[in-house]
Amino acid sequence: MGTKVRNIRMTQTKQSLINAFVNLVNEKDFEKITVADLTKGAQVNRATFYAHFNDKYELLDYIVDESASAVIENRTLGVVKFDKERIHELVLAVCDYHQQPNIQCRRSYLSLIPQLKDKMLVELKNYLSKSFDAIYTDEEKSFYVPIYANIILEAGYLWASGASSLDKETVAKKIATFILGDSSRVILQG
Template identity: 60%
Template sequence: MATKVNNIRLTQTKQSFIDSFLRLVSLKDFEKITIVDITKGAKVNRATFYAHFNDKYELLDYIMGDSASAAIVKHTEGEIKFDQEGITQLVLSVFDFYQQPNIQCRSSYIGMVVPQLKEKIINELKVHLSNALGDIYPDHGKSFYVPIIAQMIHEGVYQWVTGNNTINQQEVAERISSLVLRGLQS
């Protein structure tokens, strides 16, 4: 029972750091956010912060990684079939990932955050695509196709998110999934 209580407390403490950091992100530049600022907002001491994270960069990394995983699980319930619907749901999860309010930030963060966002979501896509391609391709085939497919999905969404959107997300997701599936069938 003590382990469960301890895990809940750890989860609540991490969440308080995340909440504090996200409040600060909307108010000041990343470079000016200090551990003292984060711990003051979380109402927790600095030693506790360092028991969870090495620095604010690790906290940011944790937030983004958790968000990437959560976006995919939300759309796929953790299981992906390598078919039109499965790939469409993966694409929609990337849309959700980029549009989550908790990772939107001041323009001063864009240069630092966008590469990390891309890395996090592509890594999560690779994990889920590897599982989805499990029995379809041998390991050497998966190691070739998975990174390419992950990049295709990401790039298609990223182009929509950063450009002029003339078609809706569902249609983009269906087009990307068709492109992926047709490419593998040829």
């Protein structure tokens, strides 16, 4: 079998497993989902599942990792720059990321939050580190990157969790201004 055909089948199988996971996590808690549930939902056998993933945690890791980088890529349009527009888009990316898992089972979503936040934090740090290349030394980057990444992550998460009554555009604008400054004072109220 040709490499191209094998790659297409692998991609289709992974997508089937991802779809099965998303459907299942809407019905029951993540901890109660089994590999048997996933293979049944994807209509593949166990050996096929294990050819792609070691366990359901690796599948979840794959899904979360792919979506974190994709949402940043979509929001920034691939432009890596440290400016208000990009900070604004990074906050919106975090908002989108936490809205993305359409998980009706609230306990399941709550159990996934630490993993979701960890993956997004890694992606934010990667983006910011690249955007700082022409601005800061390595020592300065190691100081500023985690600070800015955590501010952006927490702002988007607080909005997504309903802890803020502000709309996400306003949150993003205020955080971009907070990080990069402005001649007018930043007030975190509507």
